[in-house]
Amino acid sequence: MRWETFAHEADVGVRGSGATLAEAFAGAAMAMTAAICDPQKVGAGETVNIECAAPDDELLLLDWLNALVYEMATRRMLFSRFDVRIADHRLQATAWGEAVDVARHEPAAEVKGATFCELAVRQSPDGTWMAQCIVDV
């Protein structure tokens, strides 16, 4: 699983890739944490289970990231590890993280939501998967 953030004029792009669709989704989630703070500073003591379903892979990515945004906002948590399972456009995942500690995490910005801008989920000819979108911060 690999992840990166990429530049957008006003906000931040998040991108994950890997051998499977699920790995790419986990990478995109990790990139979203990196848009907020340094993921290496975020512990993994608490777990949250997330389930969502959507008619296609792109909407599923959006729902997955927005579910994490919701959990981060209402639980006041940050996440640093993700186990994602996807079958038939249904996603089941476990996210590991901890409560926001402003002094230690120094979160730069909260994510307001994942957007349709630059939203893409693709499989390359070599079989690897990529999942990305812009998140509004």
Added chain:
Amino acid sequence: MDLKQLQQRGDYEWLLPATGRMRVPGVIFASRDLVAAMDEKVREQIANVASLPGIVSAAYAMPDAHWGYGFPIGGVAAFDADDGGVVSAGGVGFDISCGVRTLHTGLKLADIERDKRRLADALFARIPAGVGSTGSIHLGAAEMNAMLKGGARWAVHEGYGSDADLAHIEEHGCVAGADPATVSDQAKKRQRDEMGTLGSGNHYLEVQVVSELFDAAAAAAYGLTPGDVVVSIHCGSRGLGHQIGTDYLREMVVAAPAAGISLPDRELACAPLKSALGQRYLGAMRAGINCALANRQILTHLARGAFAAVFPGVKLPLLYDVSHNTCKEETHRVDGKTRRLFVHRKGATRAFGPGHAELPPEYAAVGQPVLIGGSMGTSSWILAGSAGTEERAFGSACHGAGRAMSRHEAMRRWQGRALVDELASRGILIRSPSLRGVAEEAPLAYKDVGAVVDSSDRAGLAGKVARLTPLVCIKG
């Protein structure tokens, strides 16, 4: 942006002719330099907005227009429900009714210089700012619904401010037609502990000084003289607005094909005004506007408490409160006919000109105050809606500087600590929970707000009244 695609109609007005799917032309109000510096994506996005059903007159872009989602940020578009018009969740954005309010303090620069540090600390201690921060107000279900219906009026009723504040807020602090039942439980849960919080990113509370005046009559009407200390608050509808945007954007994308709407970009997600979904979104979006108005009202109360702790007896009357991510039902004259239109302003400020019926009487002769936030450490501006602006862009003007570079690039170029020290050496005190956040919001990461307001002034959208220089900045 390639100027060859545009027809120049004046020094500050450019026409993008209607081609292809466009139902109306696009119009950009900006200097040649600002238009040339705009991303090609802005032109694409203007053309996409111009292709939406029921759009009236033109898709407009303000001088600070930049690449947004679906709509450009700095985009204005009006739709007629009787002409198949739509309401677009993408055209309002995630931070519903994000806006700026400015408060007088009755203090002069010399009055606060000695106590500036104490004031900065008092504000930072009282204003919840940054990721994960919570307010001291926790709303139950009934109170949440009352807040969503009542906006700043609810907040004043709860003891956060006075009736005099309401007279200086758009729609007197409460937009009609808010329907809490159309707001999801998730959105309400996100807001439960976030009333009276500033948020993060580009949101701030600043103590500023009036450093220059440009229009004596408007300055007198607004009660501004050189050396006056004022407070400006920039924030929005917090988690509630973000979740309403998320919920309805998705629902509108999925529902669009059945409504016969083909979206050139899914982020333009919209629904016919005359549809159940369109009406539900309007109810929720208006609840989001009220949430933002209530939030800024509570933050005002907190700022008043901080000032009173440092300067006993000081009052902070409200100059005005504007929102810059909204869709509002308004009456406009189009080609000699009076029409009710749904005006989307995404990163654009309402800027009604002199004599408009919705202005408070004391501002009626000079036009609506238009409050423009600058980047951290640079000037902010107070403009006044120009005469005739309703005929130019449905009574709209710019909203801020707009980013010149990505957060990535800003973080690469600047260190938060060094920036805070450099600004402190210039007399500007920054208080923020996140040094990385400070770096991402570095002053030079934004365009020159001076060029943006010059274009707004010369294009006849909103004229310059006062320049404000920062003294203290509480950064989310």
